[in-house]
Amino acid sequence: MKRVIPPVKGTRDFYPEQMALRTWLYGMMRQVSESFGYQEYEAPILESLELYAAKSGEELVKEQAYVFTDRGGDAITLRPELTPSLARMVAQRQKELVFPLRWWSFGPFWRYERPQKGRTREFFQWNVDMIGVNSPEADAEIVAVLVSFFRQVGLRPEQVLVMVNNRRLMDARFDAFEIPPTMRPAVSTWIDRREKMEPKEWLAYGREIGLSERQLGQIGEMLEDRELWRRSEELIRFFAATQAMGIGDYVRFEPSIVRGLLYYTGTVIEAWEVGGEIKRAILGGGRYDNLLADVGGEPLPGVGFAMGDVVITLILEKYGLLPQNLNVYPARILVTVFDQDHLLESFKLADELRSAGLKVACYPEAAKLPRQFRYADRMGMQAVLVLGPDEMANGTVTVKDLRQGAQVQVARREAAAFLKEMLARRA
Amino acid sequence: MKRVIPPVKGTRDFYPEQMALRTWLYGMMRQVSESFGYQEYEAPILESLELYAAKSGEELVKEQAYVFTDRGGDAITLRPELTPSLARMVAQRQKELVFPLRWWSFGPFWRYERPQKGRTREFFQWNVDMIGVNSPEADAEIVAVLVSFFRQVGLRPEQVLVMVNNRRLMDARFDAFEIPPTMRPAVSTWIDRREKMEPKEWLAYGREIGLSERQLGQIGEMLEDRELWRRSEELIRFFAATQAMGIGDYVRFEPSIVRGLLYYTGTVIEAWEVGGEIKRAILGGGRYDNLLADVGGEPLPGVGFAMGDVVITLILEKYGLLPQNLNVYPARILVTVFDQDHLLESFKLADELRSAGLKVACYPEAAKLPRQFRYADRMGMQAVLVLGPDEMANGTVTVKDLRQGAQVQVARREAAAFLKEMLARRA
Numbered sequence: 124m125k126r127v128i129p130p131v132k133g134t135r136d137f138y139p140e141q142m143a144l145r146t147w148l149y150g151m152m153r154q155v156s157e158s159f160g161y162q163e164y165e166a167p168i169l170e171s172l173e174l175y176a177a178k179s180g181e182e183l184v185k186e187q188a189y190v191f192t193d194r195g196g197d198a199i200t201l202r203p204e205l206t207p208s209l210a211r212m213v214a215q216r217q218k219e220l221v222f223p224l225r226w227w228s229f230g231p232f233w234r235y236e237r238p239q240k241g242r243t244r245e246f247f248q249w250n251v252d253m254i255g256v257n258s259p260e261a262d263a264e265i266v267a268v269l270v271s272f273f274r275q276v277g278l279r280p281e282q283v284l285v286m287v288n289n290r291r292l293m294d295a296r297f298d299a300f301e302i303p304p305t306m307r308p309a310v311s312t313w314i315d316r317r318e319k320m321e322p323k324e325w326l327a328y329g330r331e332i333g334l335s336e337r338q339l340g341q342i343g344e345m346l347e348d349r350e351l352w353r354r355s356e357e358l359i360r361f362f363a364a365t366q367a368m369g370i371g372d373y374v375r376f377e378p379s380i381v382r383g384l385l386y387y388t389g390t391v392i393e394a395w396e397v398g399g400e401i402k403r404a405i406l407g408g409g410r411y412d413n414l415l416a417d418v419g420g421e422p423l424p425g426v427g428f429a430m431g432d433v434v435i436t437l438i439l440e441k442y443g444l445l446p447q448n449l450n451v452y453p454a455r456i457l458v459t460v461f462d463q464d465h466l467l468e469s470f471k472l473a474d475e476l477r478s479a480g481l482k483v484a485c486y487p488e489a490a491k492l493p494r495q496f497r498y499a500d501r502m503g504m505q506a507v508l509v510l511g512p513d514e515m516a517n518g519t520v521t522v523k524d525l526r527q528g529a530q531v532q533v534a535r536r537e538a539a540a541f542l543k544e545m546l547a548r549r550a
Numbered sequence: 551m552k553r554v555i556p557p558v559k560g561t562r563d564f565y566p567e568q569m570a571l572r573t574w575l576y577g578m579m580r581q582v583s584e585s586f587g588y589q590e591y592e593a594p595i596l597e598s599l600e601l602y603a604a605k606s607g608e609e610l611v612k613e614q615a616y617v618f619t620d621r622g623g624d625a626i627t628l629r630p631e632l633t634p635s636l637a638r639m640v641a642q643r644q645k646e647l648v649f650p651l652r653w654w655s656f657g658p659f660w661r662y663e664r665p666q667k668g669r670t671r672e673f674f675q676w677n678v679d680m681i682g683v684n685s686p687e688a689d690a691e692i693v694a695v696l697v698s699f700f701r702q703v704g705l706r707p708e709q710v711l712v713m714v715n716n717r718r719l720m721d722a723r724f725d726a727f728e729i730p731p732t733m734r735p736a737v738s739t740w741i742d743r744r745e746k747m748e749p750k751e752w753l754a755y756g757r758e759i760g761l762s763e764r765q766l767g768q769i770g771e772m773l774e775d776r777e778l779w780r781r782s783e784e785l786i787r788f789f790a791a792t793q794a795m796g797i798g799d800y801v802r803f804e805p806s807i808v809r810g811l812l813y814y815t816g817t818v819i820e821a822w823e824v825g826g827e828i829k830r831a832i833l834g835g836g837r838y839d840n841l842l843a844d845v846g847g848e849p850l851p852g853v854g855f856a857m858g859d860v861v862i863t864l865i866l867e868k869y870g871l872l873p874q875n876l877n878v879y880p881a882r883i884l885v886t887v888f889d890q891d892h893l894l895e896s897f898k899l900a901d902e903l904r905s906a907g908l909k910v911a912c913y914p915e916a917a918k919l920p921r922q923f924r925y926a927d928r929m930g931m932q933a934v935l936v937l938g939p940d941e942m943a944n945g946t947v948t949v950k951d952l953r954q955g956a957q958v959q960v961a962r963r964e965a966a967a968f969l970k971e972m973l974a975r976r977a
Binding site: 420 | 552553554555556557558559561562563564565566569570572573583584585586587588589590591592593594595596597598600601616618619620621622624626628638639641642643648650652653658660662671672680683684685687688690691694698790791794795796845846847878879880881884893894895897898901904908909910911912913914915925928929
């Protein structure tokens, strides 16, 4: 057997079944985003390396991003995330745009990581951002958007939760614990690893990065303190707003949430499956108040989140929430070709039905009728039409209902109305 | 003034206005594709260089494709076209798929060319293909799909035409003119340049590639022969089918159409603006009967076309056919925030209206009311709601109609119904 040229590792082929699912997800995201008044936008897929150099974090740019030199010698990056592009686009038109600006997007991204369950190298991401406002209520709205999405697809708070923390609150604690700012990135990474390591191993790692026994104890205690948020005016207002919007049951304070990306400045969020086996965050986000200035704009505050398509699909699958009636087979009607002499009449008939607003496939060559019927069956069709010499003589078409097996002759000029009525009965 | 980090040359930013246009185009493509029963699919954006090496043509791969080595050392290509990916995907599941297979797609592609009017380096392309059938009627159906698109967006045959030729017909002529197969790629390129060169210069170029005076004369005569298609059984059936489908007025035989890509084997098509100043093809396509075998599959015939988004947008713009009512501003209603004390009640009200199915933005912080009204105006809103101490006391909301300037108080529990009725009147 010959070898078929393989796809690139970490990419996915979207056959019609997978594409219909992606289109459904995209449609859900659109519906939820628009219900809150967010406008759809999209950035280029290629960006300059310079755009990410400032803020995306060492690991993302140096280890994971696809970076290459183009034919003109420029250092190009396949975008690993959208927020820097958003900042660039807003900075470019800062004078003309209307703030508060609410934008959303859904598109492809790349990170060179080891492909595994829940992780591909080429993935799609839903991004939702609000720029120009620095209120805890804006943070809460962003969370309301994603909770609306969870509700829309049927996920309940027993299944998924939004975990919330605040960078400024953490910094105040780190001040109190006398942890110098230079140590804090390492401390954040260390906290982030807690769930993934054995307790002893984790403490040893903490000592390694220079934490004292006192600091280890203080941080350990802090991470267990469910009431810590009451020390943050921002979080008090944030949680009050989530209550007002009726999404409190999906939202929880979690002091161990520290987002890896350098640009977050205030509230940070992650969504996780509750106690499940899917050990990857569903989404991450938070407040970034310096990002516009970093790409050359005037300072403007922002808040947003990004959700990949891979983990959420695993979760929907696990809970049986993937939709059953995806639009995989658009046409419900097949016009068959009786023989070569009737081929063009069949094409004409299909055209008449399309002009009447029906979605119709015509068999594209003369072939044995049983083969054409089998094709209709495998393509999920509901009705098959035959136009042979008898039908031509009578000005009729034969309609076979593939669900019920019944077969009737219908006047050709009434065929469209007949089929519409038949499909409407099924819908 | 600080410098904003610039975008990559040849890419485009899709601000909400541009994104709404792209979404509209995509929607038109979906509607037309589905009306013929085509299923949507999508290939990865990264493919191996090997996939293109076989058939995409020297210029495309060696001069225009974005090729780079990834962190694992593999030669990766940013796809410059979709057909090789389609062939790979079909070859991978050749045993399971149902033929004739009708697939369509819309996504991003890259070619490193000099950006100019009608050409970007990052562009979007609509691809429509039928695989598994080798009939001239299948070729005609593919053309019917694109003519349906032209009609759908309002383009008439006085504005755009589909030009048709056939590779086998050309080869028969080249046989008759005693032009050896090895010379034919150069001859095709030469024919393709005819419109772009002065006649004398063009003839000199023909001599340069080795054509004799007799051959120059024969080819020149052939290119003027509008009846040449009658020598091709395929084209006779093709044109009869376009007549049957009522699209004959959009279709014309044109012997100078030779597609550059090596994989076409039969009928080839291009669409052009009629006598206009837009000197780039709107789309190109044709029959390719060897492509599956080239990527490692069993031989299967195919036919399809690809249309970029840039040239068609220029043409729609030129003829005033871009839609006026794009979905740029999804929310039609703004809930204002009277003051900090009423912020959460406004969030609650917005949530109530959304639950009733309305698209509603809430101002995300306490700000002066005139500023919030100005915001609503600039965001194309139709109604602004106020919820202050009076409204709270009465259980009402104040609704201001931004089009008519009128202002009324409505019971809060009836606000959703009132707004729906108001928006329906406008639609």
